[in-house]
Structures are given as structure tokens and as C-alpha cells.
Amino acid sequence: MSGIVEVTLPDIGDFEQVDIIEILVAVGDEIEAEDSIITLESDKATMDIPSPYAGVVKELHVEVGDKISMGGKILKLELSQGDSVDDRPSPTKAPVSEAVKGSADKLADVVVLGAGPGGYTAAFRAADLGKKVILIERYDDLGGVCLNVGCIPSKALLHAADVVNEAAEMAEMGITFGKPKIDLDKLRTGKDKVVKRLTGGLKQLAKQRKVELVHGIARFESPNRIAVKSSSGSLSIGFNDAIIACGSSPVQIPGFPNDDPRLIDSTGALALADIPKRMLVVGGGIIGLEMATVYSTLGSAIDVVELQDGLIPGCDPDLVRPLQKRIAKRYRQIMLGTKVIDIQALKSGLKVTFEGKQAPDKPQTYDRVLVSVGRTPNGKKINAEAAGVAVDDAGFIPVDEHMRTNVPNIYAIGDVVGQPMLAHKATHEAKVAAEVIAGLPASFDPLSVPSVAYTDPEVAWMGLTETEAKSQGVAYEKGAFPWAASGRALGIGRVEGLTKLLFDPDTKRILGAGIVGPNAGELIGETVLALEMGADAEDIGLTIHPHPTLNETICFAAEMAEGTITDLLLPKKRK
Numbered sequence: 001m002s003g004i005v006e007v008t009l010p011d012i013g014d015f016e017q018v019d020i021i022e023i024l025v026a027v028g029d030e031i032e033a034e035d036s037i038i039t040l041e042s043d044k045a046t047m048d049i050p051s052p053y054a055g056v057v058k059e060l061h062v063e064v065g066d067k068i069s070m071g072g073k074i075l076k077l078e079l080s081q082g083d084s085v086d087d088r089p090s091p092t093k094a095p096v097s098e099a100v101k102g103s104a105d106k107l108a109d110v111v112v113l114g115a116g117p118g119g120y121t122a123a124f125r126a127a128d129l130g131k132k133v134i135l136i137e138r139y140d141d142l143g144g145v146c147l148n149v150g151c152i153p154s155k156a157l158l159h160a161a162d163v164v165n166e167a168a169e170m171a172e173m174g175i176t177f178g179k180p181k182i183d184l185d186k187l188r189t190g191k192d193k194v195v196k197r198l199t200g201g202l203k204q205l206a207k208q209r210k211v212e213l214v215h216g217i218a219r220f221e222s223p224n225r226i227a228v229k230s231s232s233g234s235l236s237i238g239f240n241d242a243i244i245a246c247g248s249s250p251v252q253i254p255g256f257p258n259d260d261p262r263l264i265d266s267t268g269a270l271a272l273a274d275i276p277k278r279m280l281v282v283g284g285g286i287i288g289l290e291m292a293t294v295y296s297t298l299g300s301a302i303d304v305v306e307l308q309d310g311l312i313p314g315c316d317p318d319l320v321r322p323l324q325k326r327i328a329k330r331y332r333q334i335m336l337g338t339k340v341i342d343i344q345a346l347k348s349g350l351k352v353t354f355e356g357k358q359a360p361d362k363p364q365t366y367d368r369v370l371v372s373v374g375r376t377p378n379g380k381k382i383n384a385e386a387a388g389v390a391v392d393d394a395g396f397i398p399v400d401e402h403m404r405t406n407v408p409n410i411y412a413i414g415d416v417v418g419q420p421m422l423a424h425k426a427t428h429e430a431k432v433a434a435e436v437i438a439g440l441p442a443s444f445d446p447l448s449v450p451s452v453a454y455t456d457p458e459v460a461w462m463g464l465t466e467t468e469a470k471s472q473g474v475a476y477e478k479g480a481f482p483w484a485a486s487g488r489a490l491g492i493g494r495v496e497g498l499t500k501l502l503f504d505p506d507t508k509r510i511l512g513a514g515i516v517g518p519n520a521g522e523l524i525g526e527t528v529l530a531l532e533m534g535a536d537a538e539d540i541g542l543t544i545h546p547h548p549t550l551n552e553t554i555c556f557a558a559e560m561a562e563g564t565i566t567d568l569l570l571p572k573k574r575k
């Protein structure tokens with residue numbers, strides 16, 4: 001069937017009178033369904049509006065500079081043979097196709113695969129925007145890696161470690177406590193309670209939003225259908241749009257005795273089975289060092305081995321230095337530029353052979369070895385090819401700034417779309433995907449995704465690092481404030497900290513920030529806001545920070561760059 005139709009602006013959310021900044025078609029053009037026809041710009045974003053039908057453009061009702069609202073006429077289209085208004089509804093509101101309806105056990109506007117921080121956020125946001133949502137998760141508990149075996153349990157244990165360490169350090173102020181008695185069962189239960197409270201809360205939130213939970217292992221069958229297998233059977237779900245949020249898994253090193261229970265990954269470490277006498281942490285990145293902090297405080301003798309020449313690769317060395325100095329005194333050894341070449345599972349322990357710059361002369365034996373050498377995306381485990389979704393060799397799913405994969409109705413978010421693999425990146429991407437599906441003009445274009453190592457001291461950074469600036473030849477000015485001059489840092493007995501800010505030499509706008517010291521993870525947020533708001537050194541320096549606080553060090557670092565600092569001598573060039 002063919003005919004003439006008016007193409008109007010679909011529901012793009014809560015927007016009225018949006019500017020048309022580009023017309024992408026001309027009278028006489030032959031276009032396909034989904035081809036972009038105009039570009040709109042609101043105060044929040046720009047978005048292309050696709051044609052819902054294929055056909056030939058007969059008349060244009062708008063021009064650049066016009067404003068348009070939902071229902072406003074854009075163009076007149078002569079439909080191609082075989083296309084009709086009835087079977088081609090607006091792409092932003094497409095119902096599940098009849099073919100899918102006929103054969104699926106359940107139907108949804110939006111199916112979300114995986115209930116980690118990416119998945120549950122996407123599901124909840126899509127439901128709040130009026131979509132019928134099914135959230136699929138293989139485990140009984142929601143929350144994914146972050147809540148169950150990642151961010152949350154690790155931070156609960158790190159808090160316990162902080163308390164032990166702070167109590168011990170009070171000796172310098174004349175207050176001593178006895179040696180802490182550690183009830184491992186109670187510590188584990190306490191950590192599990194925190195996790196349960198959060199995962200239970202998610203189930204409630206899903207119920208309140210009428211998000212349907214389906215438990216089982218999901219695999220795509222087509223671009224509109226997914227199968228879920230569980231111990232109680234299989235079912236298929238038809239959908240208009242899908243959001244893949246299947247996360248990542250710990251990397252295993254082939255050739256290691258991976259089945260030996262003494263060789264653990266981060267999940268094994270968080271299970272807190274025992275306090276090993278000697279423990280090797282393979283990988284000096286964030287996760288390995290956080291776990292080392294916990295086990296060292298609980299009493300394990302820790303060795304760390306890292307292939308690179310520095311800990312926390314990617315972080316500026318001056319931020320890592322105070323951490324390394326502190327842990328060098330607490331751990332047995334930190335072996336940099338060194339790798340593990342063999343692990344033998346013996347009755348007496350795991351016998352490890354090293355090679356490299358700081359390798360010990362002979363193999364060492366450990367009660368446990370924690371392998372924390374990174375995480376691998378789960379993109380190859382969901383039968384994505386059946387939906388036509390491209391997955392790269394590493395298992396990542398490429399997406400555009402709208403979180404859309406190469407298949408227009410399938411989106412992907414979180415660890416499975418790329419680095420950095422962090423929960424706060426996943427949740428922000430999740431909202432973008434859900435909003436784009438609901439027709440809102442959203443895109444994922446942050447200026448920075450901050451990173452934090454919740455070690456002792458914490459290390460946090462965002463935006464441009466000094467290392468990147470140097471290697472990319474980016475000009476910058478630096479304001480650095482040593483915590484030794486902070487009254488608050490002195491008061492808590494932690495003067496090793498450093499706050500540094502990088503600024504554009506011309507505009508003086510902030511480019512990046514790095515903080516090392518207790519609570520650096522809490523402090524870095526202000527600098528991310530400054531970056532997103534385009535703040536310059538003067539804005540930060542003139543913002544009155546409460547005294548005495550650690551966040552004052554951000555203000556002081558800006559004053560160092562400005563040359564207005566009075567709490568220290570002026571940097572030489574500013575005198």
C-alpha cells in the first residue's frame with residue numbers, strides 16, 4: 001500500500017518549541033524509514049529526528065531557525081510501495097510487532113538484560129518514563145557485581161579496616177586500645193547484611209515501579225526476542241527495545257591452578273573464608289590494592305606483584321607515592337616490573353615463581369593467591385549474534401553516544417561497553433539508554449568519569465592527568481597543595497596527602513584533578529562538578545570552603561595556581 005502522509009514530530013519528552021538547526025532532506029529525496037530528517041537543539045542536547053516511513057519527500061513544512069513542538073508538521077511524504085501508515089508507527093513508540101506477539105511467552109516495551117547498577121537503573125528509569133519493563137537477572141539477588149561482590153562489600157570491609165588502623169594510630173595521641181579481636185564470622189555477616197539490605201531495597205523499588213523480574217540466563221534469539229532459561233524451565237520474551245547490561249567477569253590467567261580454592265579472585269577475597277598467613281596479590285591495580293588493605297589489616301602478610309613499573313597504572317605517580325610509601329612499611333614486599341610465571345598447587349601452599357625486575361631469587365609459598373589482573377566483558381556470552389549485535393574480539397559491545405548498538409532497537413551499557421568499568425559510569429549510561437528509548441534527547445558525553453582507589457590513603461582523580469597532559473603535549477598550569485599545611489589533615493594525623501588541580505593556561509578553566517589522602521574519594525566530586533560547570537581557578541579559589549576541612553585543600557590548590565595563597569608561601573613564579 002502507498003499514499004501521502006504527513007510526518008510530524010513524535011513525543012520527544014518534556015520539550016516545547018525546540019529549535020530546528022538543520023534540515024537533512026530536500027524535496028524529491030528518496031528516504032528510508034529511520035533516516036534522519038531534521039536536527040533539533042534544546043538547551044540540553046541536540047537530536048536527530050528519524051522518518052517513521054520510507055518514501056519520497058514531496059513537501060517541506062519547516063526550515064532552519066523554526067521552532068517545533070510535538071505533533072508539529074515536518075514534511076509530506078509519498079510512501080514507498082509496501083509501506084503504510086498502519087504498520088509503521090512512530091519509531092519512538094513502536095509496539096511489539098505482531099509476529100513477535102504471536103510466539104512469545106511475555107511481552108515488554110523494554111527488556112533489560114542484567115540487573116547490575118547499569119541494568120536496574122535502566123529498568124527503573126524506563127519504567128518511570130512509562131515503559132512496560134522486564135528485567136532479566138540470572139541470580140536471585142539484584143545489584144550485579146557492584147552490590148553483591150564489588151563496590152559495596154569491599155567498602156564495608158574497608159571501613160572495618162579503617163577503624164582498626166585509625167584506632168591503632170591514636171597511640172600517637174596517647175590513646176591506646178588493645179589488639180583488636182577479629183570475629184571473622186561476624187565481620188562477614190555484617191558485610192552480608194549491608195549487601196542484603198541494598199539488594200532487598202532494589203526488589204522493593206522494582207515492585208513499586210511494576211518492573212517485572214525474570215530470573216534465569218538470557219540469550220538473544222532475534223532482534224525482538226530473548227530466551228530465558230532457569231531451573232524452572234524456559235520462556236521467551238518479545239520486546240521493542242532491549243538494553244544489554246550483562247557486565248563483566250574477572251580475568252583468569254591460563255595455566256594457573258584456577259580450580260584450586262586457594263587461588264581466588266575478588267569474589268573469593270570478599271567471601272572472607274579465612275585470614276591467610278601469607279597472601280600474594282597478583283595485580284597492583286585498584287581492586288587488588290583494596291583487598292590487600294583489608295587482608296593486611298586483618299593480619300595477613302601481603303606481597304603484591306605488578307607487571308608495570310608503578311602501582312595503579314593510569315594514575316599519576318605523585319598521587320600513588322604516598323600510598324606506596326605507607327603500604328611499603330606494612331606489606332612484606334611490593335614487586336614492580338615483575339610477573340608471576342608459574343604457580344604450583346602443593347599441599348603446603350601455592351608455590352609461586354616470579355620473573356622480572358624485583359622478582360625474589362627463589363619461588364615463594366602462599367596460603368592464598370588473589371588474582372586481580374582486570375575484568376573481561378561478558379559480550380560474547382549472550383548470543384548477541386542472533387540479534388545481529390556486533391561484539392568485538394575482546395567481548396565489548398560498541399555503542400554510540402546514545403548507547404545504541406549497531407542494531408537500532410538494542411542498546412548496551414556498563415562494563416560491557418568499555419572502560420572505565422565503574423558503577424557510576426554504568427548508571428549514567430543506563431539513564432541515557434532508557435531516556436533515548438523513551439524519545440528524550442539524551443546522550444552520554446561526560447567530561448570525566450572519576451576514578452577512586454579506596455585504599456589507605458585513598459587516591460582519586462578525574463579529567464586530564466598530568467601524565468596524559470605530558471604525553472599528549474597539552475599545556476597546563478598546576479596548583480598543588482600539600483596536606484602537611486592543612487590544619488584538618490594535621491588534626492587527623494594524615495599529612496601525607498596532596499591535592500592538585502590542572503588548569504588551562506589561557507582560559508584558567510580546570511582540566512583535571514588528583515587527590516591522595518583519607519576521603520579523597522569523597523573530595524574528588526567537587527572537582528568533577530567544577531569541570532562540568534567550566535569553573536576556573538578563580539571560581540574555585542573564591543568559593544568559600546568551610547574551615548577546617550579537607551575540602552579546603554581544593555580551594556587552596558586553586559589559590560596556589562592563582563598566586564593568592566596565604567596559608568603557604570607563594571609558589572616562586574608568582575612572587
Ligand SMILES: Cc1cc2nc3c(=O)[nH]c(=O)nc-3n(C[C@H](O)[C@H](O)[C@H](O)COP(=O)(O)OP(=O)(O)OC[C@H]3O[C@@H](n4cnc5c(N)ncnc54)[C@H](O)[C@@H]3O)c2cc1C
Nearest residue numbers: 114116118138144145146150151218247414415421422423
Ligand atoms: C571487588 C570490586 C570492587 C569494585 N569497586 C567499585 C567501586 O568502588 N566503585 C565503582 O564504581 N565500581 C567498582 N567496581 C566495578 C563495578 O562493580 C562495575 O563497574 C559494575 O558492577 C558494572 O555494572 P554493570 O551493570 O555493567 O554490570 P554488573 O554489575 O556486572 O551486572 C551484570 C549483571 O548481569 C547479569 N547477567 C550477565 N549475563 C547474564 C545473562 N546471560 N542472563 C542473565 N543475567 C546475566 C549478572 O548476573 C549481573 O548481575 C568494583 C568491582 C569489583 C569486582
